[in-house]
Amino acid sequence: MKDIFVQSRCDICGQVVPKGKFLCRDCQTKLSPVRYGYCVSCGQVYVLNENPYQCLQCRxxxxxxxxxxxxxxxxxxxxxxxxxxxxxxxxxxxxxxxxxxxxxxxxxxxxxxxxxxxxxxxxxxxxxxxxxxxxxxxxxxxxxxxxxxxxxxxxxxxxxxxxxxxxxxxxxxxxxxxxxxxxxxxxxxxxxxxxxxxxxxxxxxxxxxxxxxxxxxxxxxxxxxxxx
The missing domain is CATH 3.40.50 (Rossmann fold)
Incomplete structure (x- = not known):
């Protein structure tokens, strides 16, 4: 019963999360990282979600x-x-x-x-x-x-x-x-x-x-x- 009073909560929205976590699944989903479709040199994000490559300006x-x-x-x-x-x-x-x-x-x-x-x-x-x-x-x-x-x-x-x-x-x-x-x-x-x-x-x-x-x-x- 004592665990009821020692709960972890999401640092962003306050939702209860598993012990040892500090972000809930909803907030993690909203914070999806950029993995594709950007310039490897300056980070410019492209319209198409393709493999990263160097943009013309950086070339x-x-x-x-x-x-x-x-x-x-x-x-x-x-x-x-x-x-x-x-x-x-x-x-x-x-x-x-x-x-x-x-x-x-x-x-x-x-x-x-x-x-x-x-x-x-x-x-x-x-x-x-x-x-x-x-x-x-x-x-x-x-x-x-x-x-x-x-x-x-x-x-x-x-x-x-x-x-x-x-x-x-x-x-x-x-x-x-x-x-x-x-x-x-x-x-x-x-x-x-x-x-x-x-x-x-x-x-x-x-x-x-x-x-x-x-x-x-x-x-x-x-x-x-x-x-x-």
Whole structure:
């Protein structure tokens, strides 16, 4: 009878789940990962659900990173969870989102790196939001693969308008000279760069470029959701 009072519940909807689980079957179904129909280099999702292949843009101008992984499309329940975590500080969702990152890391076959690095946030934005969602996710995720997270050494030195309101050309100009390597701790290291959402890829591309120019040996990128 005592087990009646010690039940596991879904971290998302609160439904009772088997002991040791933290997602119910309904929520797991709504969080189906992208397995087919995407670009292996940038994550662009295609209309047809076919084997992954490199898109024309990436064939003509390959990204600077050496590997990419992501969980799903920025839509539906995944989008809802990211927005709640990011803007309402519902930090209890961190376990779910870090689990999805881990699933993406495994399914995309990313190599183990020396350092996990979250995309940095400018101090002004950090004060406004109260936390860096990429850092908090990285800290939980890091425990799953036993790799250290570095909070310092790579910084955003320029406060910029939100990327979401800009087109690709404006995004590139907006981010120019925004990121700075502030120590030698990243030199000759293999880095796993973590973010929550990728839209055009300009933020991750700029970060990767700066890290490689600053002496990083390799950069792979991992994020939760790919926007259309």
């Amino acid at each position: 003509e101008a390959p990204p600077s990173w050496s590997g990419l992984g992501f969980y799903g499309v920025y839509d539906g329940l995944l989008k809802q969870l990211i927005l709640e975590y990011k803007f309402t500080q519902k930090l209890s969702l961190g376990r779910v989102l870090a689990f999805l990152l881990y699933e993406a890391y495994k399914s995309h076959g990313l190599d183990r790196q020396d350092i996990i690095l979250p995309v940095p946030m400018h101090n002004k934005k950090l004060r406004e939001r109260g936390f860096n969602q990429s850092l908090e996710l990285a800290k939980i995720f890091a425990r799953k693969i036993d790799t250290p997270v570095k909070r310092r050494g790579f910084e955003k030195q320029k406060h910029t308008p939100a990327q979401s309101i800009l087109n690709r050309t404006e995004r590139l100009a907006n981010l120019k000279n925004s990121f700075l390597i502030s120590s030698n701790i990243l030199r000759n290291k293999k880095i796993l760069l973590i973010d929550d959402i990728m839209t055009t890829g300009t933020t991750l591309e700029e970060c990767t470029h700066v890290l490689l120019q600053g002496g990083a040996k390799q950069v792979q990128v991992l994020f939760l959701a790919r926007a259309a």
